[in-house]
Amino acid sequence: MSGAAYWLPVIWTVILAAAILIYVILDGFDLGIGMLFAVERDRGRRDVMVNTVAPVWDGNETWMILGGATLYGVFPGAYSTLLPALYLPILLMVLALIFRGVAFEFRIMTRDSGRSALWDLAFFGGSAIAAFCQGAILGGVIQGVSVTKGAFNGGPLDWLTPFSILCGLSVMCGYALLGACWLVWRTTGVLEASCRFWARRLAIGLFLGIIAVSLWTPMLHEPYLVRWTDWPNILFVAPVPLLVILLAFLFVRGLQREHPVTPFLCALGWFFLCFTGLGISIFPYMVPPSLTLWDVSSPPSSQAFQLVGTAILLPIILTYTIYSYRVFRGKVTEADAYH
C-alpha cells in the first residue's frame, strides 16, 4: 500500500475516534441529565437541570451527525455494513433522540394543557433508551458483524447478545454518572447535594461495568486477547487499567472534599480510558472481525478533500463551541430560568 492510501485512513481513524469521543464527552452528561429525571421529581429542579444544557444541546448532538457523516464520506464500507447490521438499535436510538430533543421545548410549552408530565417522561425515556442503544451499538461493533463480499449478511437481531446488553447498561450508568457530576458542578443546594449522593452510587455501577466489559472483551476474538496479553504489548497497554484505578481514588476524594469539577473530570477520564482501551482492542479493524480501516475507506481523493476542510474547520468549531460554553458558564439556579 502506497503512502497516501495507507496514511489517510489512519489519520481519519484518529479524527473519527476524536469526534466520537467529543460526542460522548458532550452529549453523555446531556443524556445523563435526562436519566436523572428518574430521581428528581421536583419541577423547579428539573427545569434547572434542563437549563444547564438548553443552550448547548443542539451543538452536542451535532457531533453525532458528524460521526455519521464522516463514516459515510470517509469509510463508506463501514457505514454501509455497520448500519444495516445495527439497524434496530440505531432506529431505536434515533427515535429516542427525537423524543428527547423535542422534549426540551415541549415539556415547557405543554404546561398549560397538562401534558407536560408526558414530555418529562419522554425526556427521561428518550435519554435512557438512547444511552442504552449507544452502548449496545458499541457492543455490537466490538463483538463483530457477519460480512460477506463487503456487505452485511446476518440477521436483524445478531447484535442482541448478553455482551451488548452489558455494554448498553454500562453506558447508561456512565452517562448518568456524567450527568450527576455535571450537575454537581453547575448547580447549587438540594440538587447539588442529591447529585453528589447519586454520583457515588453510579460510579460504583460504572466501575463494575468497566471491569466486566474489560474482562469479557478479550474473550470475544483471538486478536483482542493477543493485544492485551502479548509481551511487550503489555507494557504499553498496562497503564490503561492502572489509570482507571487511579482516577477512582481521585474521584472518591473529589466527592468527599466537595470539589466542584474534579468528579466530572474523573468521570470523563474514565470514558477516555475505556475508549482508548477499546481502540487498542479492535485496531486496525473498523468492522470486526473481517474489515480493516483500509478495506472500508473511500478513495484517497475523497479523503484528502475532506481532510483539508476538517483541518481548517475543526479548530474553528472547537473555538466557538468553547465560546458558547463560556457565555453560559457558572452555576444555574431556579432564579435564572431560561424559559
Next chain:
Amino acid sequence: MVSAASALLLARFQFAFTVGVHIVFPAFSIGLAAYLAVLEGLWLKTDKQVYLDLYRYWIKIFSVVFGMGVVSGLVMSYEFGTNWSVFSQKAGPITGVLLSYEVMTAFFLEAGFLGVMLFGMNKVGRGLHFAATCCVSVGTLISMTWILASNSWMQTPAGYSIDPATGRFMPESWLAIIFNPSFPYRLVHMGMAAFLSVAFIIGGTAAWHMMRDKRKGQPISQPVKVMFSMAMWMATIVAPLQILAGDAHGLNTLKHQPVKIAALEGDWETESRAPEILFGIPNMKTEHTDYAIKLPFAGSLILTHSLDGKVPGMKDFPADQRPPSPIIFFTFRIMIALGMLMAATGFLSLYMRWRGRLFTSPLLHRLALVMAPSGFLALLCGWVTTEVGRQPWTVYGLLRTADSVSPIMLPSMAISMTAFVVVYVIVFGTGIGILLRMLSRQPEEGEHDLSEQGTASVLGTRSHPETVLSSPDHGAR
C-alpha cells in the same frame, strides 16, 4: 423476490416520508433565520421597539422549529446507511463528503450560536448577539448550499469516474461535482422557495390577527402591521422572481433530463408546436394521457420559448427509464398553480398598498390567511416532482434505485416504517399544535425576551403566579 420488491418499496416510502417531514423544518429555519437577522438589524439601526418585539416573537417559533429540524435531520444522516447501503457504498465517496462539509461548515455554526441567539441577549450585548443571529442565518444558507450540491449531483452527475472493480463513484474534480449543471438553478429556486414559504406563514399569521382584531373592534397593533407589510413586500417581489427562476430551472431540466420533462408534462410523442396539456391523466400502460385538455402551441412556447420548438415525449425513452408520470404530472401542476396564486397575492397587496388599504382590505386578509401554507405545499410538490422525476435512478442514468437499497430483510423495514409513522405523528403533530398555539397569540408591544420570561407567557396566559408555581410539591421544597 416479492419480499425484496416490498422492501424496496417500503424503503422508498420511508425515505419520502422522513425527508418530506424533514424538509419543511430546514426550509422554515432558512427563511425565519434570515427574517430574524433582518429584524434585529433594523432594530439596531432604527432603535424602534417594534422590530425588537417582532424579533422576540418569532425567535420563540424559531426555537421550536429548529429543534424539530435537528431531530428529523438526525434520522436522515443514518437512513442512508441503514436503508440505502449500496448507494452509500458507491456514492458515499462523493455525497458523504459533501454531507460532512455541510455538518462542519453549517450545522456546527448554527448549533454553536443558537444558544447565544436564544438565551444570550442579556449576556453578550447587542452587537455580539446580532453577530450570533447572523451566524445562524448564514449557517442555514450554507447548509442549503451543500445539500443542494449533493442532491443536484445525483440529478446531473459530473466530475466523477466509475471504478471498474467496485462500481464506486470516484471524485475527479470537486469543482465540477459541486457546481454540477443543475446546481445553480436548484439553489436559487429552493432558496426563494424557503423565503416565500416563511413570508406566507408570517403574512397569514398577521392576517389572522388583523381579522380577529377587527371582529373584536380593537385597533391593529403596530407589530402585526409591520410584519404583514414586510411579508407582503416579500410576496410582491419574490413570487414573480420565483416564477422566472422556476422557468430557468425547467429549461435546464429539459436539457439534462428530457424524459423528466416529458413525464411531468404528460407528453408521449416528441413534437414541435406541441400543445400544453392543462389537465389529463397520464396512463403508463397504454402510453397515453387520457381526458387531456390541451392548449395549442403553449407546450413549445413554455418549454422552449419558441412556437415551433421541439418538446420531448416519453416514447423516445425505453419504458424502464421513464419516471412515474401520473404522480409528477399533478405535483408539478399544483406547484405551478400555487406559484401563480402567490404572485397574485403579491400583486393584490401592492394594489391595496397603493390604495392605502393594506391593513383594511378584508379580501386581502382572507386571501393571505388561506395562502399561509401555500409556500410549504408548493415546496413539497416541487420536491416530489424533481425527486420522483429522477426515478428510476438514484444517481441519474448511472445507479438504479432498485440497485441502491440495503439487503435488509422486510421485517426490519416494516418495523421501522411503522415506528417512524407513529413517532412522527405524535412528535410533529404535537409540535405543529404548539406552533399554531404560539402563532395564535399576538405579538405584543414590549414582547418579553426568551431568557427572562415565565413559561406561561409564551402561550399567552401571562404570568399568573399560580400557573408558574403550580408544581404539586412546590411547597415541600
